[in-house]
Amino acid sequence: MSSPNASVSLPLQNETGICPKCGSASRVGRSLCLNCLLSAGIDTNGDGTQAEETLDDLLGKIDGPDTDWHLGNYQILEEIGRGGMGVIYRARQRHSRRVVALKRILSCHADSQETLMRFRREAQAAANLDHPNVLPIYEVSESEGLPFFSMKFAGGGSLLEAAPMLRREPRRAVALMAKVARAVQYAHVQGILHRDLKPGNILLDGGGEPLVSDFGLAKWLQPNSDLTRTPSIFGTPGYIAPEQVNGSNGNLTPAADVYGLGAVLFHLLTGRPPFTGEHALKVIQQASEKPAPKLRSVAPALDRDLETICAKCLEHEPQARYRSAGDLAEDLERWLHGHSIVARPVSLPVRLWRWSRRNPIVAGMAALLLALATVVGVMTWKAETAARPPRSGIAILPFESLSPEKENAFFADGVYDGVLTKLAKVANLKVISHNSVAKYRGVGDIKEIGRALNVTYVLKGSVRREAGRIHLNAQLFDTRTNARVWAEDYDRNVGDVFTLQSEIAQKIARKLGAGVSSAEKNAIQEPPTTDLIAYDAYLRAKDLINDISFSTRLREDLFEAVRLLDQAVARDPSFFDAYCQLAGAHDRIYFGGSDHTETRLKLSEAVIHSIRRLRPESGETHLAVAQHYYWAYADYDRAKQELVLARQTLPNESRIPLLTAYIDRRQGRWEKSLEEMKHALELNPRDFSILQQIALTYEALHRYKDMAATLDRVLTMAPKDIPSRVRRALVDLEERADPTLFHSTVDAILKEDANASLCFVNPWLFLVLRARDPTAVHRALSNMAG
Known part of the structure; x- marks a missing residue:
């Protein structure tokens, strides 16, 4: 395509990429090389006389055809970016x-082998x-002598x-950078x-x-790659690691990118x-000679943990940073x-040592002072450590009822439940879930309980209720020594039971x-209700719900x-905890199919509305709403958002990491799912249903050895659990196509319970049908029919 009225009879559209006058690579637009263009536009008509058109006229005509410009298989719509090496x-x-x-x-780099190498x-x-x-690459090609590649349009x-x-949404910034770090x-x-x-x-x-x-x-970590050659341009000041600045590009490790990620997060x-x-x-000089500034020295309102994360990324020494972007x-x-x-923040002695390396003369003059400061720092650190015990784990065992009336057993359970629930609100204390301690x-x-639940302390108690009074004895034991470290007797009016629960939890x-x-103190001191009859109904309902699992729950x-x-809520319309249990029960009925109707869904919605009305910002509210989104609507993204909020005030609630x-x-986030399940197991270590879920996840990942080891743990807790026995027997079948263990397990289970085949009929039928064993097929069908 030629430009009209051109005084130089040379084509402005050149598909070959070669200057039509001198034969060199075309460097300006898609026409003449730079030398021929200057000659044509400034000086001559080929005979030394002045050209009729100026350089600006000629350049304008070169730009003219861009309205319908194609590169290879692509129509160019507009320029959206330009840098030192290329145009986008x-x-x-x-x-x-x-x-x-x-x-x-850029065409001006067409003769630069270094730039071409970097582009490729x-x-x-x-x-x-x-x-x-x-960002995905779709195609790599060349047009008019210049390489290009197409990629996703962001x-x-x-x-x-x-x-x-x-900057106004730090949580979103962190969430984005977590994904970038994974990439x-x-x-x-x-x-x-x-x-x-x-x-x-x-x-x-x-x-x-x-x-x-x-x-x-980019640089390949393998030394034999073409990408190992180091270009003269080494990155962007302000974001590159000190070792890049200091010219050690050839020996860079992933720690250099960890530094870059930290710098972007800081920004x-x-x-x-x-x-x-x-x-x-x-x-560049600052990055080479000075430690990175503290995040909160620039933005004081930010969380201290974010400051620690940024500082870890921006450490001057590569080995002091995170080991990987994944970490x-x-x-x-x-x-x-x-x-x-x-x-963790860098300790005082380490900071002093780093300062001395950067300032050797001053450090030498102040050696005595530095030694003294180090001693003081260590003594201070030890004193703080002694005064602040590590995050301890505690198991609160169900309180023993000493009342002769059987009905008062629920009252004792209620006192226990209240103490456990209130202590679980303390973020600095690991409190084992009810399901594991029951x-x-x-x-x-005591020592065996400590080992089984991985806790340092156990709280035991006994309750006697008589004549409107409550008599309670509480004892705290150290599981390492079996020693009683605290004990106290209480004698109160029954109406003061909720105050008593708060008092024990705080002590x-x-x-x-x-x-x-x-905030935790206020939550601990707040009574669940003032109606003891409503509280009794709540406790009985909660006991039923705690005994129900997805595999064995009874509709009744x-x-x-x-x-x-x-x-309970009819007697006390402000009974928040009862509403939370009620919403979960409705959602389970709907999710499990016992009553999968619009009416049941509306009942659940009404309860969720009451929960939000009573305590819109409570962690329990966010958890109830998350379960509702999950069970009633399968809206996983909204459920996940609610779980993030719930976790902030319910650090010991195992349902949060489990639902996450x-x-x-x-x-499809399998490894993240495993991490969350293991966290749930820390809070609820004797709930073998969590281990069963971990085993199922290992199965999906084809990690059969991990699956077998996990199911072996289940069977130490529940040796007669049929689904776990069958699943363990299937590991050999799935990993090595060996059915021996499966058949022997089926025979053993049927000897114990002839009606148990419904628990494993599907894999059993599948296996015997694949084996074309008529006798075994008949046996399986007979057991299923029976």
Whole structure:
């Protein structure tokens, strides 16, 4: 296609990429090389006379045809970005009509082998990565002598553009960076370092998902790759690790990208990179010589754990940072879920030692003072450690009822339940779930309980109720020594039972050195109700619900629990805990199919409305709503959001990590699901149903040895549990196609219970049908019919 009225008879559209006048690579637009263009536009008509058109006229005509410009199989729509190496266009693929981003090397770099190598490095590195948070490459090609590649069009801009908004939403910033860190970890596993992580290189798609892009400085970890050669451009000041600045690119490790991730996180949380200056050399000098500033020195309102995470990433020495981008991602996710992070602030002696390395002359002059400060620091650290015990675990055993009337057993259980529930609100104390401690009612071996539940302390109690009075004895034992470390007797009016529960819970927390926040103290002191009859109905219903599992629950028990809870809230319409149990019961009935009707769903919705009205910000409210979204609507994303909020005030509630694990598993996050299940197991270590779920997850991952070991643990707790025995027998079948153990297990179970085949009829029939064994098929069908 030629430009009209051109005074130079040379084509402006050149499909070969070769200058039509001198034969060199075309470097300006798609026409003449730079030398021939200057000659044509400034000086001559070929005979030394002045050309009629100026250089501006000629350049304008070169730009003219761009309204219908194609590169290879793509129609160029508009330019959307330009850097030192390439230009990026929004383009449309001809046949699929897909809109893409297309990056082409700048024509002025066509003769630079180093730049061409870097450009191809970017395409090669990104094309080797297949991860949901890495910008995908669609095609690598060449047009007019210049290489280009097409990639996903990210319509949400970059983190650099989103930074002002994300600074106001630190949780979202952390969530995005956790995904980015996972993507970088994936690249590292594939053997690729990025080396230029910065907000502008992390794009956002239309749904707000982050996409790591621009692998122009990527380096293969394997030494024999073409990407090992180091370009002269080493990254972006302000975001690159000190070892990159110091010229050790050839020996870089994944720790360099961990530093970059920390710098990007710092920027998103504060609005600026860790180091700033009037020019690049100043920034580079600061990064080389100074420790990174503390996050909260720039943004004091941010959480201290985020400061610790950033500091860990931005350590000057690579070995002091997170071991991998994956470890960083895990700590960010722990923070999001309200868990304790792994990173810890650098101690005073280490900070002093690092300062002395940076300032050797001053350090030498002040050696005596430094030694003294170190001693004082160590003494202070020891004193603080002695004054603040580590986070302890406690198991509260069901209180013994000493009243002759059997009805008062529920009252004793109620006192116990109240103490356990209130202590579980203390974040600095690990409190074992009711389901795990219920098995130890009346058991006297304190050391054995400590080993089985992995706790340091056990609280035992006895309750006697008579003539309107309550007599209670509470004793706290150290499971390591079997010694009683605290005991107290109480004699109160029955009407003061809720005050008594709060008093015991606060005394135990103080005895164990667990700091109780003002919010936790208020939650502990708040009575569940003032109506003892309503409380009795609530306790009876809760006892029924606790004895129900998804595999064995009885329809009658759930409906009886609903009836009792309806009585409780009718007597006390502000009985919040009863509403929470009632919502869960309705949702289980609906989810389990006992009454999967619109009427049942509306009943659950009405209860959820009451819960939100009474305590809209309570952790129990968020948990009840999360369960409702999960069981009633299968709305996993909204359920997950509620669980994140619930975890902040219910640190010892095992249902939160367990439901989170179910959601992660349903959404394909298998390893994250396992992590959450294991956390639930820490809080509820004797609930073998959690171990069963862990085994099922291992099965889906084909980790058969882990599956077998987990089921062996189940069978030590419940040796007669038929589903677990069958599942354990199936491991050999799935892993090695060996049915021997399965057949022997089936024979043993049927000898114990001839009607048990319904628990395993599906795998049994499948196996005997595949084996074409008519006798075995007949036996299986006969047992099923029986």
